[in-house]
Amino acid sequence: MKSLLVILVCVPLVVLAVGCQPSQKAPVQTMQAFLTAFTAKDENTLVSLTCKEWQDQALLEYDSFGNVTTALKDVSCKLVGQTMNSQNETVYSVNCTGAISASYNGELRAFDLSKRIYQVVDRGSSLQVCGY
Amino acid sequence: MTNRFGFILIVISLFVSATACGVTTPTSKPVLTLSPTPVPVITEATTTPSPQAFQRTVDDWQDWPILPVVSENAKAIYERGLLLGTDPHRFVVFGDCQSVPNVFMARYDQDTTLVSQLPADLQETIHQFSGSFQQSDPTVWPGSDFASMLVSSWIEYERSTMTESIRNDPSYNFSYCKDNESPLDCVLRVRNPSIVLINLGTHYEVRNYGYLTDMLQQLIDHGVLPVLAFKADNKEGDEHLNQEIAQAAIQFDIPVWNFYRAASALPNNGLKQAPDNINIYLTDEGLELHRYSALQALDSVWRQLTAK
Numbered sequence: 001m002k003s004l005l006v007i008l009v010c011v012p013l014v015v016l017a018v019g020c021q022p023s024q025k026a027p028v029q030t031m032q033a034f035l036t037a038f039t040a041k042d043e044n045t046l047v048s049l050t051c052k053e054w055q056d057q058a059l060l061e062y063d064s065f066g067n068v069t070t071a072l073k074d075v076s077c078k079l080v081g082q083t084m085n086s087q088n089e090t091v092y093s094v095n096c097t098g099a100i101s102a103s104y105n106g107e108l109r110a111f112d113l114s115k116r117i118y119q120v121v122d123r124g125s126s127l128q129v130c131g132y
Numbered sequence: 133m134t135n136r137f138g139f140i141l142i143v144i145s146l147f148v149s150a151t152a153c154g155v156t157t158p159t160s161k162p163v164l165t166l167s168p169t170p171v172p173v174i175t176e177a178t179t180t181p182s183p184q185a186f187q188r189t190v191d192d193w194q195d196w197p198i199l200p201v202v203s204e205n206a207k208a209i210y211e212r213g214l215l216l217g218t219d220p221h222r223f224v225v226f227g228d229c230q231s232v233p234n235v236f237m238a239r240y241d242q243d244t245t246l247v248s249q250l251p252a253d254l255q256e257t258i259h260q261f262s263g264s265f266q267q268s269d270p271t272v273w274p275g276s277d278f279a280s281m282l283v284s285s286w287i288e289y290e291r292s293t294m295t296e297s298i299r300n301d302p303s304y305n306f307s308y309c310k311d312n313e314s315p316l317d318c319v320l321r322v323r324n325p326s327i328v329l330i331n332l333g334t335h336y337e338v339r340n341y342g343y344l345t346d347m348l349q350q351l352i353d354h355g356v357l358p359v360l361a362f363k364a365d366n367k368e369g370d371e372h373l374n375q376e377i378a379q380a381a382i383q384f385d386i387p388v389w390n391f392y393r394a395a396s397a398l399p400n401n402g403l404k405q406a407p408d409n410i411n412i413y414l415t416d417e418g419l420e421l422h423r424y425s426a427l428q429a430l431d432s433v434w435r436q437l438t439a440k
Contacts (some may be wrong), residue, residue, distance in 0.1 A: 060343070061285050063279035063337040063343070064279040064280040064282070064286050066277065066279070067275045067277055068275050099292075104274050105275070109292045110292055111285070111288060111289050111292050112288075
């Protein structure tokens with residue numbers, strides 16, 4: 001009976017300990033969701049995925065593309081690094097290949113994403129994009 | 133007792149594991165006639181009122197003079213800039229597709245026949261700012277709004293054209309701009325203008341006013357005199373954008389070129405009739421007036437700034 005109790009107590013705790021570590025995929029998914037919101041002009045989602053301290057800059061960029069039709073083109077992101085910041089938060093470095101395609105009045109452009117390394121920070125309850 | 137304690141532990145641990153890992157997935161119109169040469173004549177534009185002659189209010193923005201009025205504050209910005217080293221022979225335009233040099237004022241640098249037909253004072257102004265009329269800058273691009281002037285990604289966007297002819301044109305790759313430099317920062321560093329003509333506003337966002345005032349503050353901090361312009365269109369429907377421009381002009385006490393009023397002398401405010409009634413593109417006549425009225429505005433500002 002005691003060993004059953006130990007198992008019943010420990011298993012959920014192990015699940016908790018492992019499950020709360022964002023998987024390798026989570027920062028990448030957050031980054032892709034951010035880019036999708038950016039190009040779909042979904043401001044609410046964009047803000048929810050952005051650090052408060054980087055929000056003004058993210059919205060400035062978002063607004064600067066407000067009059068241009070945008071879409072993601074062959075975008076694929078991957079985790080390229082992981083560090084801790086001074087607040088003891090995990091900072092994931094995410095790089096994406098592909099582009100944001102943009103058109104205005106028939107003029108087509110492809111904004112290359114590969115030059116940017118985005119910082120995705122684990123804020124405990126969520127992962128947020130905090131700059132590049 | 134042991135069983136009850138164990139049960140509590142199990143329930144607590146299961147509750148914690150279920151809740152702690154919240155998965156986050158992420159009035160009166162000016163009279164305008166066209167002369168045989170492509171030089172519109174705006175009757176009203178022959179004089180510029182003194183700053184004391186009228187009090188600007190947002191409500192009467194449509195009645196502000198076409199030609200900018202330069203206040204003592206505006207002169208102080210300009211003079212401070214010269215002390216900081218701004219170039220008195222250089223002005224820069226912030227604008228959208230209707231400010232691209234070939235559409236706007238490039239011909240004042242390129243067409244000597246046209247220039248020779250202009251009044252002598254305007255020829256003098258063209259000589260003063262020679263080279264500024266045809267220069268391509270990252271601050272003029274189709275689709276630009278106030279926000280675009282403030283972010284480096286807008287230059288990256290401009291460079292990323294997929295049209296080969298534009299991509300290979302050195303005037304449009306803005307290689308002189310540094311990475312992470314905004315269009316505004318780039319032109320201030322490279323062109324070092326003393327005057328910036330801000331011909332934006334057709335494209336806008338809800339946070340427009342904040343971007344406009346940020347931009348004005350940055351220019352003034354660098355000793356550059358911003359000259360704002362009222363646009364001819366009313367894309368937004370309630371004319372609040374020209375009202376915002378008026379508000380900013382009053383807040384910063386800087387000059388405004390009232391192109392809206394100049395264009396009101398033309399049919400449909402000089403705008404092409406669009407099928408969806410969102411009229412933003414100037415007609416040929418509107419573009420001609422836009423160009424010439426801008427030159428008059430620049431001339432007026434320069435003469436007021438340098439008047440003894």
